[in-house]
Amino acid sequence: MKRRDFLKVGSAGIASALVGTTGLISWSRRAHAATISKTFYITDGTITMPDGADVYFRGYSSSANGLDVPGEQLVVQEGDTVRITLVNTLNTTHNFVIDGVVDSGAIGGGQSKTVEFVAGNAGTYMYHDDRNGEYNRLLGMHGGMAVMPAGSSDELYSGSPTFVQQYFWIFHDIDPDWHNALRNGSTPSSQYEPMYFTLNGLFARPPGAPGAMDPEVDAMVDPRSALHGHVGDRTLVRILNAGKAAQSVHTHGNHMEWLTENGQIRPDVWKKDCLYLDGNMGALDVIYPFEVPPDSWPPATKGAYPMHLHSEMSQTAGGGLYMFGALTDIYFE
Amino acid sequence: MFNVLEKSLNRPAMGMRSRDGGGGGGGGGGGMGGACYVYPENLITNPNLVSPDVVYQRGIDMDIPMTMDDGNVVTMWGFTDGGGGMGGGGTFPSPAMRVRQGQIVHTVLDVNMMWAHTIHHHGIEPHYYSDGVGHITWDVQGASYTYQWRPAHAGTYFYHCHTNTVLHAEMGMYGALIVDPPEGIGTLYSGGPTYDTELFWVVDEIDSNWHRLAWDAGTCGGNVGLHSLNPDYFIITGVDGSGSTAMNAAAISGTFQRGTKVLARYICAGYHPQRIRFGGLTGTVHISDGRVLPNAIQATELRAHSGERYDVIFDLDTRGEYIIETDIIHWVSGEVLGTTRSRITVI
Numbered sequence A: 001m002k003r004r005d006f007l008k009v010g011s012a013g014i015a016s017a018l019v020g021t022t023g024l025i026s027w028s029r030r031a032h033a034a035t036i037s038k039t040f041y042i043t044d045g046t047i048t049m050p051d052g053a054d055v056y057f058r059g060y061s062s063s064a065n066g067l068d069v070p071g072e073q074l075v076v077q078e079g080d081t082v083r084i085t086l087v088n089t090l091n092t093t094h095n096f097v098i099d100g101v102v103d104s105g106a107i108g109g110g111q112s113k114t115v116e117f118v119a120g121n122a123g124t125y126m127y128h129d130d131r132n133g134e135y136n137r138l139l140g141m142h143g144g145m146a147v148m149p150a151g152s153s154d155e156l157y158s159g160s161p162t163f164v165q166q167y168f169w170i171f172h173d174i175d176p177d178w179h180n181a182l183r184n185g186s187t188p189s190s191q192y193e194p195m196y197f198t199l200n201g202l203f204a205r206p207p208g209a210p211g212a213m214d215p216e217v218d219a220m221v222d223p224r225s226a227l228h229g230h231v232g233d234r235t236l237v238r239i240l241n242a243g244k245a246a247q248s249v250h251t252h253g254n255h256m257e258w259l260t261e262n263g264q265i266r267p268d269v270w271k272k273d274c275l276y277l278d279g280n281m282g283a284l285d286v287i288y289p290f291e292v293p294p295d296s297w298p299p300a301t302k303g304a305y306p307m308h309l310h311s312e313m314s315q316t317a318g319g320g321l322y323m324f325g326a327l328t329d330i331y332f333e
Numbered sequence B: 001m002f003n004v005l006e007k008s009l010n011r012p013a014m015g016m017r018s019r020d021g022g023g024g025g026g027g028g029g030g031g032m033g034g035a036c037y038v039y040p041e042n043l044i045t046n047p048n049l050v051s052p053d054v055v056y057q058r059g060i061d062m063d064i065p066m067t068m069d070d071g072n073v074v075t076m077w078g079f080t081d082g083g084g085g086m087g088g089g090g091t092f093p094s095p096a097m098r099v100r101q102g103q104i105v106h107t108v109l110d111v112n113m114m115w116a117h118t119i120h121h122h123g124i125e126p127h128y129y130s131d132g133v134g135h136i137t138w139d140v141q142g143a144s145y146t147y148q149w150r151p152a153h154a155g156t157y158f159y160h161c162h163t164n165t166v167l168h169a170e171m172g173m174y175g176a177l178i179v180d181p182p183e184g185i186g187t188l189y190s191g192g193p194t195y196d197t198e199l200f201w202v203v204d205e206i207d208s209n210w211h212r213l214a215w216d217a218g219t220c221g222g223n224v225g226l227h228s229l230n231p232d233y234f235i236i237t238g239v240d241g242s243g244s245t246a247m248n249a250a251a252i253s254g255t256f257q258r259g260t261k262v263l264a265r266y267i268c269a270g271y272h273p274q275r276i277r278f279g280g281l282t283g284t285v286h287i288s289d290g291r292v293l294p295n296a297i298q299a300t301e302l303r304a305h306s307g308e309r310y311d312v313i314f315d316l317d318t319r320g321e322y323i324i325e326t327d328i329i330h331w332v333s334g335e336v337l338g339t340t341r342s343r344i345t346v347i
């Protein structure tokens, strides 16, 4: 069952197999490099937006009849051999690229290809299709890859501030006119104007809205997105922007420790409540420290706080529907 | 019409997000005046209140005329100083709050109307009862609510409405929030540098088409254009910033003796990214987002995005006139949409 069908059905449980069982990136360190194999099926379909519009997408999917936007998270460690098999179920040509790491070359319609590379520097990467410029990435062909430092389970890079758990926040923005044009094989001619905004492929729902509190539908509770921790559970978040709009990532509850910007380690760790995330594959790594919210009185150790984009247009869907955009929740448990 | 309000009382202990999913009827969410997913849970009293050191009373004014340099008048919304009625008295931006680190502060929001609002103290990280995030905590509608917070870090913050935020904050519902260290005004943070005077550069953009919308526009669906902010006015600290007005406005621009240490508190209050250029001055950035930088940095310009703040001290040692320009940059195209100008003259 494709996610679009699931989204139309809008009930919990049906699609649980598609998204995986845990949102946390679980990772145990290994003494030795390994070979990590993954098969992606290049698929397409439509996904229903919160206002009911059906929009065309393509994705790197984990099954031939699925549609995963973004693709499943990859977590490897430095020195691992990563073997990606790509099965193109479409009749358009695609590729699989991690900038500076691997480029599959063209994979024609109906063809398959396996690429292999050795994971290099620890950090956060986006895999994407750049065969047709940015268009396939915008259509949904993107995902995140984490390379862990060899032999380490609690650092972003060797010697970095440490964490106990990690997540990806992959943001995206969608101009349905562009998706329609690309579906028809034409080049978008209108000015890009995003109308929908997602976090890890999902839209938030305010309480009471259809799909609210359903982890398969609602980005507020999607286990891949919503942070859960006790005080002291320092949490790495790998932030990627697959869309075109520059965003401001804003957390409530705690400031973020800002470790990297676009793959570069920051000279000092600043504590920020808003961070500038560039459009077109901007990247940030931050640690959400799960400290007692410093301005709470009496001191609060439990509660829920939002992470939302402060570039507030991104909090809407279809030109309205505030809080159906790219945001999630942070639970102090 | 209070069905949503009653439902809210059934919340589980931790369940500020766990409303039952039924919604309030056809459009979902219910609420008054046709709004959706707004929760006027004024029967909730903040359970954590203790005796405050400082109290700010805020009311609502949704008819604040702002005359632009071209003569056009744009309606702004804002908070009033003092609670109470709909009788006006609001300003744009809203009156500042200025407190001392460690004080227990109460912000009492009095919404004497059937439209919902909140106050979120941006960058302040209180208990969630005091976080003021509409829709998922408590919208304040036809009643009053008290937020309690105790700022731990000196620096520049701002407060704004967080109901239908995309619209309400753009309509001007924000004001500066300054936290001084125990040493008081004149010291940036405890043990940190001193300054002689302050400027406030709160840079924002206005799309006057948005200023004809209802308070709950879009909440039930329909394309009311809130995904697309196409500003026609560029504002600095409540003044039309494109021309010369801001260059002669107190607290935004000024003429100073050589040797003066000027603290500029810069807030990116719009939704598009900005780039601020100091016109030939080099500033020292000591604090961003209310947190002291591990090492201060020297800067001749900064880029910032929505909600970011930078506290910059200028040691004015060279006579001259310096024009500080802030470009407002389209979030997708990168095009400069407009520029605000302020001035520092050193004599």
Ligand SMILES: [Cu+2]
Pocket: B116, B117, B118, B161, B162, B163, B168, B173
């Ligand atoms: Cu409001």
Ligand SMILES: [Cu+2]
Pocket: A310, B120, B122, B160, B307
């Ligand atoms: Cu804010």
